[in-house]
Amino acid sequence: MYVAVKGGEAAILATHELLAETRRGDPAVPEIAPAQIREQMGLAVARVMNEGSLYDPDLAALALKQAQGDTIEAAFLLRAYRTTLPRFGASLPLDTGAMAIRRRISAAYKDLPGGQVLGPTYDYTHRLFDFALEEGGETPALTPAPAPLAETMPRVPDILGQEGLMEAEAPPEGDPAPFDLTRASVSFPAGRDVRLQAMARGDEGFMLGLGYSTQRGYGNAHPFAGEIRLGEVAVSFVPEELGFAVDLGDLTLSECQMINQFAGSKDIPPQFTRGYGLAFGHAERKVMSMALVDRALKARDLGEAADYPAQQEEFVLYHADNVEAAGFVEHLKLPHYVDFQGELELIRRIRAEREARLAKGQDHLPEAAE
Amino acid sequence: MTRRAYDDGRTAAYNYAYLDEQTKRMIRRALLKAVAVPGYQVPFGSREMPLARGWGTGGIQITAAIIGPADTLKVIDQGADDTTNAVSIRRFFERTAAARTTEATAAATIIQTRHRIPEQPLAAGQILVYQVPLPEPLRRLEPREAETRKMHAWAEYGLMHVRLYENIARFGEVTTTYDYPVAVNGRYVMAPSPIPKFDNPKMDMCPALQLFGAGREKRIYAVPPHTRVVSLDFEDHPFRIQSWTEPCGLCGATDTYLDEVVTDDRGGRMFVCSDSHHCETRRAEGHHGPMLAAAASIHLVEKEDAA
């Protein structure tokens, strides 16, 4: 008797072996260690932590190694791991005003308390190759600053807020626990907590493109980079059984607060409105893009027209998630031959029927009944 | 025993069937609502799964929430047990739930499927779990969820009928060949997932429980046993299913859904049952199609010496 040839399982196992070999590359070249990725590819690690929604530089580095540097695949690994972790509760709100600053710039003020702190940035590098990196070697020793930075620096929107010029942002009534879009299904209209979460884990490239579109006229944005800051912030947690806050450690965070115009309304005098971005690690482009889109998504709350993609929350929230998007785009690789056969059967039959009609001298369909 | 370690190269221990118990409860609650309101899409807190979104995570989460040691699981994709994604999902449950698996439709208590309903009629007590990419049948007419939700709430399905009728005016028939919309229990219009419309009639008054999971879109819905499922149509253009002019090349069946296999680059092709287990069962019963020898020459089947 004839039986089906089956090789699916063996073929799948073979792909795993081939993948491992490809990932390793030339064995004559020394293998990279996750610690090297963590220390020397920190911006990629930050991106994976953001899009993977988990602050764990070691695991993000491992994910990058396992994913051959594919940040979406690495974020996917992190998320699939994250979903299995037990939850102990929510931390206390982070106080970015108490951030230990490494970089802090404001495009809105020439000078301000704490000053402009340029910190580590590519902004003023000329994009010329440093061929010395090919060989490796020691980096030059840092020249210490003449005076230490201020311990904390006020945030620009807070300075504006003292004057009543910045929209106030109070927690919603009763200060409810924030929505968790990794645990519940989003419905619309979505609250700001949902929007900010979705953008924080959203694809950096997608957020960048959307933010850019608001600047180019698809969203009427006139932002000032009120402040961008990078540094370490303490995170603390109140365990149910202790009843007091315990310090869990420091997170490296990037924060951007964009200042936007708002003409005011019947009840509110003219004031500035805020676009907010926050992300793990050094992720300046991400938080700036996020802040632009956050402001654009406030259109509905502020009674503005919402004509453009960046202002439409369903569009932004449903399409920002690159792990979901990649899964669905790439699922087209899966077999679809059952459905394709249905299409083939249809198109052949419609063509045959058309030829039969043409042969009989009819050149159009019999009228569909009204 | 509540935890079962499985070897993934490390010593990680995952809960039985991967999902934690709180997640299973959340999915189970959604399933009960889905059963109570047939065809209505229940939002659920779809979890990140270790398989890609769009690759069956909705069906996997449902199976993980219902499966137990007494179950026997069958997984098919395109009707076949040996398709790569079916193999991958079957392995997932063998590893995480030590699942007993089968290819025999009648022996399975849970059948997880992508794109087909088995040819052999399902029986009472069986559960068919569909993987659903796009649960919203109105999505191609209206992209905004806030709007489609209202359309379902008010049973405003006129737009769907208009679209189907436009098809008829243009092509003489409804040109939807898969994921053909159905009305469930006379109330909700539902996407049956991308099964060929050939399979739609099998959903109607089916004695098995049918559960649908859309992981990426975070929706669960259901058709209880013995429930009316009607494919949308018009009196003057009744619903009809695909048919072929030739039988299955391997088993000679004339009443099954066929896949087309290209056999050479000179226009040669043959048609074979998409339901691989059904086809194999028929061959074991002595049915032979006209192309069996040709199929062996292109390694679709191989000759096994009778014991």
Next chain:
Amino acid sequence: MTGNAEILQAGFADPVFDSQRAFRTVLGALSEPGLVAELDPALTPPPGLEPATAIALLTLADYETPVWLPPALAAGAAGRWLRFHAGAPLTTTPADSAYAVITAGAEAPELFDFHPGDDQFPDRSTTIFIQCTSLEGGLPVILAGPGIPGSRRFAPQGPVPEFWRAAAANHARYPLGVDCLFTAGRRIAGLPRSTRIETGETR
């Protein structure tokens, strides 16, 4: 027996597999209305809860699902047991509950006092356990609809004619409405809002 001892005695022996088996029974009950099934996990319920009610609640309820219990049960061992084993909050407002327990024939809120869901989210409704003395031998009603080939006779002991009128009215607002699970001992039967009910009076 102290309160704690009474609580700690009575949970699932094997939470993963006991709740999986129980869920499949409940799923079957709601999928095939009026068909009586038996829940087999071993469990000693607190006073006031039928074993089937307790098993199903332990399977389905947790910190996300407020539960309404009759005041006497809420204040007693049943309330403590549910909070401890399921972590479920108790509510005194029927319309706020995801699950509710009433005893057939006893004083209880009307079905319409519980949450029927809303038109865009009919799933946000209450599921009510109706505790009976038996699921057979009572006033018979004829059920029809999804899950039922033709029609099915169902005769739990406890529900009075007014209850069946309310249940029929509950069905009349489909797809809104509450879903009911009848329990007696270890037995359970479902009555989702999708089921049509014909009582002897109207036939």
